[in-house]
Amino acid sequence: MTEEITIRRALRDDVPAIVRLLADDHLGRGRERLEEPLPEGYWEAFDRLRRDPNAVLAVVQDASKAVIGCLQLNFIAGISHQGATRMLIEDVRVDKRYRNRRVGHRLLDWAVEQARQKNCTVIELFVHQSRTDAKRFYESLGFEAQHHGMRLHLG
Structure with missing residues (x-):
């Protein structure tokens, strides 16, 4: 099933819906x-x-203009890889009622196009080890687990 969806930059009015997705x-x-x-x-x-x-x-x-998904993209300039720009994808969420309807695929396709427009040479994302379904989803899109991420919480 293909949903009628629109992907766009978030507006201030979208913040409560984004937080709802992040908390779910x-x-x-x-x-x-x-x-x-x-x-x-x-x-x-x-x-x-x-x-x-x-x-x-x-x-x-x-189609009803309800927010059913979100993500954040960060473009990072770097000196390595001959001055490559990377794109980091974070906070990808799709409302549970819309999963397995290709919404996530279309959202990630959109993100890849944003990376191409900014001449990024690599896209990175992190998946929490407990999110095995998300890991399988990203692997189905061609993402590969190549590094072991680490984090230090400062507060």
Whole structure:
């Protein structure tokens, strides 16, 4: 089944729906605060992302204009690989009711096109080890596990 969807840059009004998507799994429930009103940090982060020419926060809308997915793209200049620009994909989410309908495939196809437009030579993303379905999904799109990611939480 192919859904009628639109992928676009997020607007400020989309922030509550994005936070809802981020909070809708076992990891997100522990780190996101889905409350009314939303904590100010979400609004400040959105404003920073909108001003950053190397960041894109995007949403997927269904035919009724409801936000059913999101992702964040970060374009990173580097000296290695002969000065290559990389794209980091983060916070990919698709509403559970829309999974297995190719929404995620179309969202990632859109992201790859954004990377091509910015002349990126590589796309990177990280998948939490507990998200085995997500790992299989990315592998089906040609992503390969090549590195072991590490993280240091600062607060």
